Amino acid sequence: MIQTSDYVIETHGLSKSFGDVQALRGVDLSVPRHSIFGFLGPNGAGKTTLMKLLLGLSRPTGGSASIFGHDIVADSVAIRERIGYLPQQPRFVEHMTARENLRLAARFFFSGPPAAIEDRCDEMLALVGLADRAERPIKGFSGGEKQRLGIALAQVNYPDLLILDEPASALDPLGRQAVLDVMIRLRKYTTIFYSTHILDDVQRVSDTVAILNHGQVAASGPIGQLLSGQDGVVYTVTVKGAVDGLGERLAALPWVTQATAAPGLRNGVSAWHVAVRDETEAEAALLRHVLEDPNTTVVEFSRKRYELEEVFVDLVKGDDHGR
Amino acid sequence: MAVNIDASTAPSTGLLRVQEWRPLRGFAALLHKENSAWWGTRRWWANALLWAGMLGGLVALVLWVLPSMAELAGDPSVAAAGGPLAFGLEMGRSLFFELGTLALAIGVIVLWQDAIVDEKQSGVAEWLLSKPVARRAYILAKLAAALLAVLALLIALPALIAYGLLSLRGGALYPPAPFLAGLGIMVVHTLFYLTLTLMLGTLFNSRPPILGISLGVLLGGSLLVSFFKPSIYITPWIMSKTAALVASGQPAPPELLWPPLVASALWCLIFVLAALAAFEKTEF
Numbered sequence: 001m002i003q004t005s006d007y008v009i010e011t012h013g014l015s016k017s018f019g020d021v022q023a024l025r026g027v028d029l030s031v032p033r034h035s036i037f038g039f040l041g042p043n044g045a046g047k048t049t050l051m052k053l054l055l056g057l058s059r060p061t062g063g064s065a066s067i068f069g070h071d072i073v074a075d076s077v078a079i080r081e082r083i084g085y086l087p088q089q090p091r092f093v094e095h096m097t098a099r100e101n102l103r104l105a106a107r108f109f110f111s112g113p114p115a116a117i118e119d120r121c122d123e124m125l126a127l128v129g130l131a132d133r134a135e136r137p138i139k140g141f142s143g144g145e146k147q148r149l150g151i152a153l154a155q156v157n158y159p160d161l162l163i164l165d166e167p168a169s170a171l172d173p174l175g176r177q178a179v180l181d182v183m184i185r186l187r188k189y190t191t192i193f194y195s196t197h198i199l200d201d202v203q204r205v206s207d208t209v210a211i212l213n214h215g216q217v218a219a220s221g222p223i224g225q226l227l228s229g230q231d232g233v234v235y236t237v238t239v240k241g242a243v244d245g246l247g248e249r250l251a252a253l254p255w256v257t258q259a260t261a262a263p264g265l266r267n268g269v270s271a272w273h274v275a276v277r278d279e280t281e282a283e284a285a286l287l288r289h290v291l292e293d294p295n296t297t298v299v300e301f302s303r304k305r306y307e308l309e310e311v312f313v314d315l316v317k318g319d320d321h322g323r
Numbered sequence: 324m325a326v327n328i329d330a331s332t333a334p335s336t337g338l339l340r341v342q343e344w345r346p347l348r349g350f351a352a353l354l355h356k357e358n359s360a361w362w363g364t365r366r367w368w369a370n371a372l373l374w375a376g377m378l379g380g381l382v383a384l385v386l387w388v389l390p391s392m393a394e395l396a397g398d399p400s401v402a403a404a405g406g407p408l409a410f411g412l413e414m415g416r417s418l419f420f421e422l423g424t425l426a427l428a429i430g431v432i433v434l435w436q437d438a439i440v441d442e443k444q445s446g447v448a449e450w451l452l453s454k455p456v457a458r459r460a461y462i463l464a465k466l467a468a469a470l471l472a473v474l475a476l477l478i479a480l481p482a483l484i485a486y487g488l489l490s491l492r493g494g495a496l497y498p499p500a501p502f503l504a505g506l507g508i509m510v511v512h513t514l515f516y517l518t519l520t521l522m523l524g525t526l527f528n529s530r531p532p533i534l535g536i537s538l539g540v541l542l543g544g545s546l547l548v549s550f551f552k553p554s555i556y557i558t559p560w561i562m563s564k565t566a567a568l569v570a571s572g573q574p575a576p577p578e579l580l581w582p583p584l585v586a587s588a589l590w591c592l593i594f595v596l597a598a599l600a601a602f603e604k605t606e607f
Contacts, residue, residue, distance in 0.1 A: 055453050057607040077348050077455050085453035091446035093356060095364050107352035108454040109341060116337040153450075 015062030090150030349456030357468030439524030505570025
């Protein structure tokens with residue numbers, strides 16, 4: 001069982017309005033310690049707004065939130081002692097080099113000794129593969145290099161929580177891969193809360209996910225749970241041959257909640273999605289029930305796995321239709 | 324990309340955590356950043372050259388060239404002042420303290436109009452404030468660094484040059500007390516526009532209103548004085564003249580000296596407090 005203290009971020013009914021526009025509407029989130037928490041949503045869903053509230057860059061108009069058990073409004077400076085933040089478009093002090101920017105970032109946390117600060121800067125530059133560009137002016141950096149430097153700046157204090165706003169969205173595939181690699185490596189040491197709309201990335205690195213739409217959390221939970229679908233456990237049975245009455249027979253089973261034919265298959269092959277309320281019973285008996293009909297051949301039998309994109313589109317579209 | 328996988332895991336030892344007073348958390352690092360923007364770039368010598376060259380050059384011109392030209396043109400003010408030397412000294416002092424005070428005000432407005440707005444627009448302010456930084460530390464560090472740079476580069480250096488030129492031309496050390504008193508008035512006048520620009524930077528998100536309002540206060544004030552005389556007692560609008568008068572060693576009427584001086588100092592305080600309050604409420 002997860003204890004309250006195992007959550008790094010907790011929000012309760014967190015809201016933010018800008019005049020008549022409600023950017024966030026009662027957001028409830030719990031981010032487990034040492035998770036890579038993917039925060040998904042279409043553009044304008046409120047992802048950046050939420051991050052800014054957590055960092056004390058903006059004030060909530062309703063609800064409350066805590067990080068490490070500290071209130072985000074009253075204890076913002078104490079919270080930021082333990083946080084690293086990468087904005088959507090990382091900005092730097094332009095007249096400084098990469099190393100000088102890192103030194104500046106380190107000075108917010110460490111008073112010295114200078115040699116140890118230099119060591120930390122070297123370490124961060126190596127972490128993101130920018131050691132050979134340390135003394136170059138920021139102005140000449142590519143988008144990917146700036147993004148990686150941004151991560152180094154965010155990580156310079158070994159934060160307990162890294163908040164990354166769209167860390168890979170502006171990068172080419174190689175740059176994206178590099179950023180995701182860094183995130184995976186950092187997972188052991190820190191909790192990563194990041195926003196993105198690149199669903200592939202989320203599926204690759206996240207263990208927990210929340211989907212935000214129109215300022216509300218549409219779904220949230222471990223990624224495995226989300227990918228297993230919102231309708232409970234669903235099995236897919238693909239059969240060849242006569243299927244008359246198959247749907248009715250399956251639906252009549254006491255542990256089956258729904259049996260629906262999946263569209264799109266031809267040449268005598270059809271697929272059925274069978275939603276069940278008792279997974280154990282289904283594993284033991286579902287296939288047997290299908291095979292009772294001697295005219296039916298089972299081509300495939302598996303538990304249905306959703307792609308994140310499918311879940312995301314369903315949730316976002318479903319929410320929009322309800323508007 | 325070559326990434327050192329072990330780098331993230333290698334602990335750096337011996338780092339000492341910053342111990343700072345919580346209400347001013349981040350001040351030392353921010354002050355370092357601001358100072359480096361002034362003193363770590365060409366900005367310091369560019370300003371030093373500009374102000375020392377401009378004010379020193381004009382004073383030199385007035386001390387050595389203008390009196391002879393005025394005499395040749397038969398200007399009666401030369402004789403009225405007691406000869407070309409006295410005329411030159413009077414004009415040089417007036418130029419430095421009267422015109423110099425106004426020029427410095429314009430200088431700090433132009434130099435400082437984007438100090439906060441630039442960082443708000445570029446996202447640097449947002450990034451800095453995502454660090455353990457109290458917002459008042461951000462404002463006060465900017466003010467402290469600007470104060471140091473303005474006092475050193477825009478006021479002290481040109482003043483030193485002007486003092487040297489006045490002494491050289493006069494053939495003896497210029498009396499330091501009235502010179503310093505005039506300089507004090509100049510400093511308060513400059514601080515008024517520095518803090519006004521600071522406050523406007525926290526209230527607005529673009530340069531035009533900052534530049535417009537602060538220059539409007541400076542230039543419009545000079546016009547307003549003619550129509551509404553009591554305004555001189557609660558504003559710095561007469562201070563360029565009193566600075567020149569005080570520096571000449573003549574006694575300035577107390578009602579023209581102290582009320583504007585005290586009022587301007589109070590305005591500086593009000594502007595700083597307003598800037599702190601406004602920035603505290605700023606949303607990024």
